[in-house]
Amino acid sequence: MNTNNRQPIASIRQVCKSFDEKPALTNVDLDLYQAEVLAILGPNGAGKTTLINTMLGRLSPTSGEISLFGHPAGSMQVKRQTGAMLQVSGLPDMSTIKEHIQLFRSYYPQPMDYEKIMEFSGLKAIENQFSKTLSGGQKQRLLFALAICGNPKLLFLDEPTVSMDITARKSFWQAIEALKSQGTSILLTTHYLDEADQFSDRIIMLNNGKVIREGTPKAIKSQINTKKIRFSSQANIASLSAIERVSKVSKVSKVSNGCHYYELESTCAETSIRQIFDQQLEVNDLTIIGGALEDAFELINKQDSALNNQQRL
Amino acid sequence: MMKTLIDDKPNLMNIFVLETKTETLRLFRTPGFSIPTLLFPIMFYIFFGIVFSMNAVTMPTYLMITYAVFGIIGPALFSFGVGIAIERGQGWFDLKEVSPMPASAYIVSRVTLTFIFAAAIVILLFAIGAIFGDVRLMHWQWVSLALIFVVGSLPFCAIGMTLGLYLKASSAPATVNLIYLPMGFLSGLWLPISFLPEVMQQFANLLPPYHLSQLALKITDMDLGFPVALHVSVLAAYSLIFIFLAVKAYHKKDKK
Numbered sequence: 001m002n003t004n005n006r007q008p009i010a011s012i013r014q015v016c017k018s019f020d021e022k023p024a025l026t027n028v029d030l031d032l033y034q035a036e037v038l039a040i041l042g043p044n045g046a047g048k049t050t051l052i053n054t055m056l057g058r059l060s061p062t063s064g065e066i067s068l069f070g071h072p073a074g075s076m077q078v079k080r081q082t083g084a085m086l087q088v089s090g091l092p093d094m095s096t097i098k099e100h101i102q103l104f105r106s107y108y109p110q111p112m113d114y115e116k117i118m119e120f121s122g123l124k125a126i127e128n129q130f131s132k133t134l135s136g137g138q139k140q141r142l143l144f145a146l147a148i149c150g151n152p153k154l155l156f157l158d159e160p161t162v163s164m165d166i167t168a169r170k171s172f173w174q175a176i177e178a179l180k181s182q183g184t185s186i187l188l189t190t191h192y193l194d195e196a197d198q199f200s201d202r203i204i205m206l207n208n209g210k211v212i213r214e215g216t217p218k219a220i221k222s223q224i225n226t227k228k229i230r231f232s233s234q235a236n237i238a239s240l241s242a243i244e245r246v247s248k249v250s251k252v253s254k255v256s257n258g259c260h261y262y263e264l265e266s267t268c269a270e271t272s273i274r275q276i277f278d279q280q281l282e283v284n285d286l287t288i289i290g291g292a293l294e295d296a297f298e299l300i301n302k303q304d305s306a307l308n309n310q311q312r313l
Numbered sequence: 314m315m316k317t318l319i320d321d322k323p324n325l326m327n328i329f330v331l332e333t334k335t336e337t338l339r340l341f342r343t344p345g346f347s348i349p350t351l352l353f354p355i356m357f358y359i360f361f362g363i364v365f366s367m368n369a370v371t372m373p374t375y376l377m378i379t380y381a382v383f384g385i386i387g388p389a390l391f392s393f394g395v396g397i398a399i400e401r402g403q404g405w406f407d408l409k410e411v412s413p414m415p416a417s418a419y420i421v422s423r424v425t426l427t428f429i430f431a432a433a434i435v436i437l438l439f440a441i442g443a444i445f446g447d448v449r450l451m452h453w454q455w456v457s458l459a460l461i462f463v464v465g466s467l468p469f470c471a472i473g474m475t476l477g478l479y480l481k482a483s484s485a486p487a488t489v490n491l492i493y494l495p496m497g498f499l500s501g502l503w504l505p506i507s508f509l510p511e512v513m514q515q516f517a518n519l520l521p522p523y524h525l526s527q528l529a530l531k532i533t534d535m536d537l538g539f540p541v542a543l544h545v546s547v548l549a550a551y552s553l554i555f556i557f558l559a560v561k562a563y564h565k566k567d568k569k
Contacts, residue, residue: 079413090403094342107413109321
């Protein structure tokens with residue numbers, strides 16, 4: 001998607017945030033455009049929630065600038081055009097879903113139609129239930145409903161799909177698509193690579209408070225899509241690191257049965273496996289494991305530090 | 314950068330009404346909180362003011378007034394103090410903070426709720442005093458007392474709000490009780506202030522419930538005879554200090 005010729009509706013420049021001298025965000029730059037889904041992807045503790053809270057005006061940045069719709073973060077003009085879904089552990093027990101939503105609707109100048117909120121959140125059947133009787137997934141859906149009830153132009157979602165089951169996830173992503181097609185911009189955090197991949201227009205990868213990669217899901221995926229290839233063999237194979245696209249080889253030898261266990265990390269499992277078979281290597285118990293996000297982050301860190309070292313030399 | 318201005322505002326009155334309605338409904342659906350809060354001062358009054366009354370002529374009237382003060386302080390401290398602390402602990406308060414809810418709506422709804430509570434306690438105490446304690450007052454005295462009690466809950470709303478914004482959810486109920494009960498006793502709400510030793514009477518001058526009870530006791534000529542202006546200014550000073558602290562805590566960023 002070409003976003004260069006459009007004005008961003010929200011942008012943050014060189015934002016740093018530290019807690020007691022410990023940096024949580026370092027020189028973060030970010031632009032968000034109209035009708036765009038931007039996923040902030042990162043492992044736990046990467047600074048995703050800190051970033052959202054800074055953009056919501058709940059945390060003040062140690063340095064840097066934040067601007068939403070041309071206003072500072074946390075101002076009333078911004079709040080009236082924004083919806084937010086935070087990580088909330090409990091809601092006041094003795095109010096019904098309907099009461100919660102009607103109350104939140106009253107805060108906004110042009111709230112979304114109640115029936116439309118029900119449609120997006122899928123809560124119609126349980127609208128008269130007290131919030132204390134809701135399951136974890138239903139609570140998330142209610143929080144989503146509260147986030148969208150002001151017809152927001154900008155929607156912040158902090159780990160929205162946590163504790164949602166598959167059906168709830170599916171209808172949640174449908175709602176996101178529908179909101180996007182109305183022109184709403186959505187900034188969400190997730191630590192699921194597949195979610196960010198399927199549903200976002202752009203991904204920003206955050207690690208240790210720094211933006212380490214930014215791009216379309218396709219571009220990001222090609223960089224971090226490492227898979228593990230595992231197999232055992234009676235033979236002691238020395239030439240594995242020569243196989244194409246293999247980035248790392250680990251070998252465990254078990255003396256008892258004379259078997260060697262191999263684990264290869266490959267950036268293109270299909271190519272590597274073809275070569276393994278082409279070379280007629282003796283291979284048993286072959287398995288391929290999808291790369292975990294944590295591994296991908298580790299890999300990127302290694303690549304980056306290797307790059308830095310090269311530049312220094 | 315695109316600049317959008319939203320001039321139209323939501324209807325503030327509508328927010329106040331809905332917020333208050335939601336809070337009130339919540340309270341009526343939580344009888345585990347509301348009934349003990351109502352019965353606590355009434356039970357004390359029946360014990361010390363009527364059944365074991367030391368002086369059947371003045372004591373039922375005197376203690377009806379001081380237990381009313383004790384009664385109205387409870388909901389003010391608890392609904393604000395404990396309520397806000399718990400909602401903060403859950404992250405619910407944070408969600409309201411990032412929503413465009415006007416802060417005034419949060420305060421107005423809870424103050425209204427405290428007023429409703431205070432009125433209920435006062436009516437119950439008056440009824441028990443009149444029926445079982447033979448309390449006889451002029452019409453204007455009943456009405457003035459009721460007004461003093463309801464309006465007099467405001468400084469305690471401010472104190473409760475500050476407590477709620479500073480205390481942790483887990484420690485809030487215990488801490489608020491630790492302030493509420495001794496402050497009530499030391500202010501001469503459980504037993505007449507003149508029963509307390511001289512040092513404690515001096516100390517009571519620092520406590521807002523003492524000043525509210527003296528204001529109310531003036532209506533029946535049972536106070537210690539200090540000027541109205543003194544009591545009103547101490548209560549006003551307490552309100553201002555705690556409103557200032559609450560506003561400071563509310564606007565403080567980076568809270569955890």
